[in-house]
Amino acid sequence: MATPNDTNSPNPLQDKLLEHSYDGIQEYDNPMPRWWLLTFAGTIIFSVIYVFNVGPVGNGKGRVADYEADMTAYAKAHPAPTGGDMGAPQLLALARDHEAIEEGEETYKAYCASCHAPDGGGLIGPNLTDAYWLHGGTITDIYKTVTNGVLEKGMPPWGKTLKPEQLAEVVAYVSTLQGTTPASPKAPQGTPVTP
Ligand code: HEC
Structure with missing residues (x-):
């Protein structure tokens, strides 16, 4: 076996002890391969x-x-929904269609009631039954708000979550909540809109 500074070692550099010594610990000058x-x-x-x-x-x-x-x-x-692809006439027709409103109510109970209360009186989200609106109260305004959401205020955008017909139906349903009397209405928010 080669010992330190053994001149008979096959590679004398390999086993050369370096001069320094730290706390009695010395090291070989072994170059990297x-x-x-x-x-x-x-x-x-x-x-x-x-x-x-x-x-x-x-x-x-x-x-x-x-x-x-x-x-x-x-x-x-995949263009983002702009809320413009459903016009007022189609939405207003849906708002008079009992089947569409029933479908819309299902969607509302599943996706909206947690924030707007089952009767639309408002919880985290605003009251949807009064005449006061933050983002406009016409049926096309509501369609736009629901499609695009107001994410920074906590209203999710539904344009990509809901199918187009679900979206239109839930908006039709929301429009029927106008003027109803919820159990515990949230105070009005926004500006009054006359229908
Ligand atoms: C996670 C809670 C949450 C859910 C779920 C939710 N909303 Fe909202 N919504 C809000 C909040 C918060 C606002 C108020 C936004 C603001 O202050 O600008 C709002 C605003 C709105 C507005 C506008 C009200 C106004 O005064 O202009 C409409 C319409 C609306 N939501 C409908 C819906 C519908 C329809 C659904 C279900 C598809 C839904 N929301 C689901 C929280 C929610």
């Missing part, structure tokens, strides 16, 4: 190539640009 150094240098070279070809700089467009291009393409193919 060549394959390891080459791999290490390779990773550095790769990282530079990677940044310039894949990252946000350099001639490759980069992941951020790719992501944004994909999102733009997706948005083009």
Whole structure:
């Protein structure tokens, strides 16, 4: 077995003790193996190539640009509902259609009652039975609010959750709540709208 500073060692450098000694602990000057150094240098070279070809700089467009291009393409193919695809005449016709209103009531009980109360009197969300509206009280205004939501105020957008006919029916149902008397109405919010 080779001992420290043994001149008969096959690689005298390999087993050379370094001069310093910390608390009596000494170490050999063992260089990293060549394959390891080459791999290490390779990773550095790769990282530079990677940044310039894949990252946000350099001639490759980069992941951020790719992501944004994909999102733009997706948005083009799937336009956000604007609330404009159902006109007032269709909505008003639904509001007179008993079946549509019954369907709308089902949807309302399932998705809206938790925040607007089962009778529309309001809980977290505003009272939907009074004449006061934050976002407009015409049937098309309501359709827009329900489709797009008011996310920052806690009203979810329903345009993508509900099917188009469910959306229209629930709006038709909400319009029938006007003027009803809920058990514990929430105080009016917004401005009065005369029908
Ligand atoms: C998580 C709670 C929540 C749910 C669920 C919810 N809403 Fe709302 N909604 C709100 C809040 C909060 C507001 C008030 C937003 C604001 O202050 O601008 C609101 C506002 C509204 C408005 C506008 C009221 C106004 O005064 O202009 C309508 C209409 C409405 N919601 C209908 C619905 C319908 C229909 C559903 C079910 C499909 C529904 N909401 C489900 C919380 C909710």
